[in-house]
Amino acid sequence: MDSISPNIFVTDIKQTIDFYKQLGFDVIATxxxxxxIVWAMMTCGxxxxxxxxxxxxxxxxxxISRQNGGSLLLYIQTTEVRKFFDDVKDKVKxxxxxxxxxxxATEFSIEDNNGYLLTFAEDEK
Known part of the structure; x- marks a missing residue:
C-alpha cells in the first residue's frame, strides 16, 4: 500500500470546498x-x-448516511504548525x-463545516 485518500461524505460540496480552501487546499478535480458538483478532490502538500x-x-x-461529524478524526502532520494555527484560528472553529x-507533538484541533474533527500536528523535537 502506498497511500490513503479518504472519501468524506458531506451535505454541501461548494461550502466544503470554500472551507478547505481557507486551510490551503486546492481543487484538483470535480x-x-x-x-x-457531487464530488471533489482537494490537495494540500x-x-x-x-x-x-x-x-x-x-x-x-x-x-452511507449519518448526521454531520461523527467518530472520525483526521490527523494531519504538517510543518510550521504554530504559523498555520495563527493563519487559520480566526477563520475556523x-x-x-x-x-x-x-x-x-505540538498540535491543535478544529471542526470543519461538516462537523468533522481535524487535528494538525508537528513533531517539534
Missing part, C-alpha cells in the same frame, strides 16, 4: 467539471481528501488550541 455528496451514492450504497502533547 465531477462534473461544472454545474452541480501530500494530503489528499475526496469529498462526495451523500445523494450521489445514496441509492447504490444506502449505508478551534476546538482545542495549540498544545504540546506528552508524545512530543
Amino acid at each position: 465531477v462534473p467539471e461544472q454545474g452541480n 501530500k494530503v489528499t481528501f475526496l469529498f462526495q455528496a451523500f445523494e450521489s451514492l445514496g441509492n447504490d450504497l444506502p449505508m 478551534v476546538v482545542k488550541g495549540l498544545e504540546k502533547t506528552f508524545y512530543g
Whole structure:
C-alpha cells in the first residue's frame, strides 16, 4: 500500500470546498467539471481528501448516511504548525488550541463545516 485518500461524505460540496480552501487546499478535480458538483478532490502538500455528496451514492450504497461529524478524526502532520494555527484560528472553529502533547507533538484541533474533527500536528523535537 502506498497511500490513503479518504472519501468524506458531506451535505454541501461548494461550502466544503470554500472551507478547505481557507486551510490551503486546492481543487484538483470535480465531477462534473461544472454545474452541480457531487464530488471533489482537494490537495494540500501530500494530503489528499475526496469529498462526495451523500445523494450521489445514496441509492447504490444506502449505508452511507449519518448526521454531520461523527467518530472520525483526521490527523494531519504538517510543518510550521504554530504559523498555520495563527493563519487559520480566526477563520475556523478551534476546538482545542495549540498544545504540546506528552508524545512530543505540538498540535491543535478544529471542526470543519461538516462537523468533522481535524487535528494538525508537528513533531517539534
